[in-house]
Amino acid sequence: MGTLYLRGKTWWIKYYHNGEMVRESSGSAKKMxxxxxxxxxxxxxAYGRTPGVHFEKVLFKDLAEDFLRDYRxxxxxxxxxxxxxxxxxxRSFGRDSVxxxxxxxxxxxxxxxxxxxxxxxxxxxxxxxxxxxxxLGAEQTPPLVDRVPKIKMLQEDNVRTGFxxxxxxxxxxxxxxxxxxxxxxxxxxxxWRFQEIAGLTWAQVDRDRWTARLEVGTTxxxxxxxxxxxxxxxxxxxxxxxxxxxxxxxxxxxxPNRRHTGKIVEIRFAWKNALKEAGVSYKLFHDLRRxxxxxMVRAGVPENVAMRVSGHKTRAVFDRYNIVDERDLLMATExxxxxxxxxxxxxxxxxxxxxxxxxxxxxxxxxxxxxxx
Numbered sequence: 121m122g123t124l125y126l127r128g129k130t131w132w133i134k135y136y137h138n139g140e141m142v143r144e145s146s147g148s149a150k151k152m153x154x155x156x157x158x159x160x161x162x163x164x165x166a167y168g169r170t171p172g173v174h175f176e177k178v179l180f181k182d183l184a185e186d187f188l189r190d191y192r193x194x195x196x197x198x199x200x201x202x203x204x205x206x207x208x209x210x211r212s213f214g215r216d217s218v219x220x221x222x223x224x225x226x227x228x229x230x231x232x233x234x235x236x237x238x239x240x241x242x243x244x245x246x247x248x249x250x251x252x253x254x255x256l257g258a259e260q261t262p263p264l265v266d267r268v269p270k271i272k273m274l275q276e277d278n279v280r281t282g283f284x285x286x287x288x289x290x291x292x293x294x295x296x297x298x299x300x301x302x303x304x305x306x307x308x309x310x311x312w313r314f315q316e317i318a319g320l321t322w323a324q325v326d327r328d329r330w331t332a333r334l335e336v337g338t339t340x341x342x343x344x345x346x347x348x349x350x351x352x353x354x355x356x357x358x359x360x361x362x363x364x365x366x367x368x369x370x371x372x373x374x375x376p377n378r379r380h381t382g383k384i385v386e387i388r389f390a391w392k393n394a395l396k397e398a399g400v401s402y403k404l405f406h407d408l409r410r411x412x413x414x415x416m417v418r419a420g421v422p423e424n425v426a427m428r429v430s431g432h433k434t435r436a437v438f439d440r441y442n443i444v445d446e447r448d449l450l451m452a453t454e455x456x457x458x459x460x461x462x463x464x465x466x467x468x469x470x471x472x473x474x475x476x477x478x479x480x481x482x483x484x485x486x487x488x489x490x491x492x493x
Contacts (some may be wrong), residue, residue: 320375
């Protein structure tokens with residue numbers, strides 16, 4: 121049974137939860153308000169719920185730290201991205217307690233980020249981080265979050281449009297430093313992700329069969345992968361192996377960085393300069409992945425095999441990467457016409473009644489004009 125008491129001009133309540141005494145200010149000089157607050161707290165305890173005062177003591181920064189800790193424990197590769205999201209969210213919610221993070225407050229945050237020019241996809245990543253924080257808090261024992269507010273995501277354009285034509289790729293590759301040319305060639309031909317190529321070690325390369333593999337659990341979708349190298353890449357790998365023995369510091373990576381001190385981490389500056397020198401409009405390294413998928417499909421590689429090479433686990437994602445351009449559409453028309461010509465001859469015949477209907481249509485138009493219709 122709780123009690124009420126006066127401290128100065130403000131009424132306070134006192135009650136017990138899990139054997140511990142809890143004191144809480146009603147924030148009011150009216151005894152009735154304190155009495156209602158006490159009744160609410162006692163009802164929460166009676167129904168086995170954690171009293172609201174507990175959640176009011178939990179701050180955004182507590183949820184953020186648990187969120188980042190979860191990334192570190194599970195060794196998620198997107199930790200840097202998660203940390204960036206936390207820093208963006210902290211500007212608006214940094215001093216807030218959990219109950220203050222409501223749907224209206226979240227909508228205000230969305231509006232602020234849109235005014236700053238952030239893309240819908242960027243805002244959605246930040247909202248996803250916030251939602252994950254709140255869900256992690258709700259899953260704790262005892263819970264840190266009473267209820268997760270409704271968070272509505274923004275519509276974003278998932279259509280992939282960036283890809284390289286072959287001459288564009290050759291121009292960019294030739295403009296890159298020597299240590300990156302083999303690196304991007306592998307990406308162009310097999311569509312592996314940047315980190316997958318950068319982290320490729322000689323232990324993952326079979327120099328008898330000339331295959332490269334990714335172990336199960338080391339990729340984004342946790343699936344393993346193996347590819348057979350083509351003649352050009354076999355020569356590139358042979359060159360990389362010879363270059364490896366010329367350095368005092370023997371590294372495990374197939375494509376080490378320029379100084380031969382570790383794996384390749386960042387190529388943004390060299391990539392940007394190569395695009396400029398080659399006269400190619402801005403493209404992402406990830407566009408090599410889209411290009412590899414498109415080229416394999418164009419070459420007639422069965423789509424299930426192409427998915428195994430590139431590492432796409434679901435058909436929906438693969439289809440987004442299998443970009444169709446005007447040349448593909450033109451090719452479809454030409455192939456259809458060749459097929460029909462082979463089966464039926466070049467002229468399929470005149471559609472019955474088409475010419476007559478066209479003439480009738482013209483006459484009807486004249487009649488309608490005369491009748492005022």
